[in-house]
Amino acid sequence: MKKLLVLTICISLSLGLVGCGCGSKDDATLTDDKRLAITVDGNEVFLDEAKYYAYSSQATYEVYFISEGKEIDWNAKVEGTTWQGMVKGQALDDICRRECFYAKKDEYNVKLEKEEKEEVDKKVKNYFSETSDKLKNKIGISKKRLKEVFTKDAIAQKMEDIMEAEEKGSAGKYYKDFIDDASVDCEKCWSDINFQEHIFNLKEVEEDTGLATEVPEETEVDLEVESAE
Numbered sequence: 001m002k003k004l005l006v007l008t009i010c011i012s013l014s015l016g017l018v019g020c021g022c023g024s025k026d027d028a029t030l031t032d033d034k035r036l037a038i039t040v041d042g043n044e045v046f047l048d049e050a051k052y053y054a055y056s057s058q059a060t061y062e063v064y065f066i067s068e069g070k071e072i073d074w075n076a077k078v079e080g081t082t083w084q085g086m087v088k089g090q091a092l093d094d095i096c097r098r099e100c101f102y103a104k105k106d107e108y109n110v111k112l113e114k115e116e117k118e119e120v121d122k123k124v125k126n127y128f129s130e131t132s133d134k135l136k137n138k139i140g141i142s143k144k145r146l147k148e149v150f151t152k153d154a155i156a157q158k159m160e161d162i163m164e165a166e167e168k169g170s171a172g173k174y175y176k177d178f179i180d181d182a183s184v185d186c187e188k189c190w191s192d193i194n195f196q197e198h199i200f201n202l203k204e205v206e207e208d209t210g211l212a213t214e215v216p217e218e219t220e221v222d223l224e225v226e227s228a229e
Helices: 002-016 047-067 083-102 114-130 133-139 143-166 170-181 188-192 202-207
Strands: 036-040 043-046 184-186
Touching: 036 047, 036 083, 036 188, 043 047, 043 083, 047 083, 047 133, 047 143, 047 188, 083 143, 083 170, 083 184, 114 143, 143 170
Parallel strands: none
Antiparallel strands: 036 043, 036 184
């Protein structure tokens, strides 16, 4: 039931909201860390962060399919949309969920402890040392900005855990109510993100066994294998 709800939200976000904004912060002359990509109830998400989540998701799915001896066709139909539409919808839903819980941090006075900050620093270091150059180049995020993104993610997860500890199931219900009423606007630069150029493909992996395929752990694949066949 939960999986169906998430998929429904992902598809509705992907098909119904992408490309609906035209704000001045979407000026193509701006750098990615200043170019607005998504607004979630007034909370701004810039293009470098959006690229991180979208292209990390792309890479994760491509690596998964390659591990099964296949190569994903991003234009193939799945669940009423395309693979690209579904995966971008999932990435957008993840971003919305993160903004939802991050926005409550002051209400609960949630901050990261020393050990949690050190974990964020470790994840940033691992990303730049272990992620493939092709993926890093496609995302193009700086260390400073990635630290901010990871910090936001850690605080949002901590906030969600606190709510869930107070009452089991409350975090999921809170997010469902939030997304039902939320104003989500996506600028053109979000719709311009596409997966037509593969980050990893089967031929390259077969030819170059040294190709790095490490991707951020935030975007673990959770999919029905039957949908790919």
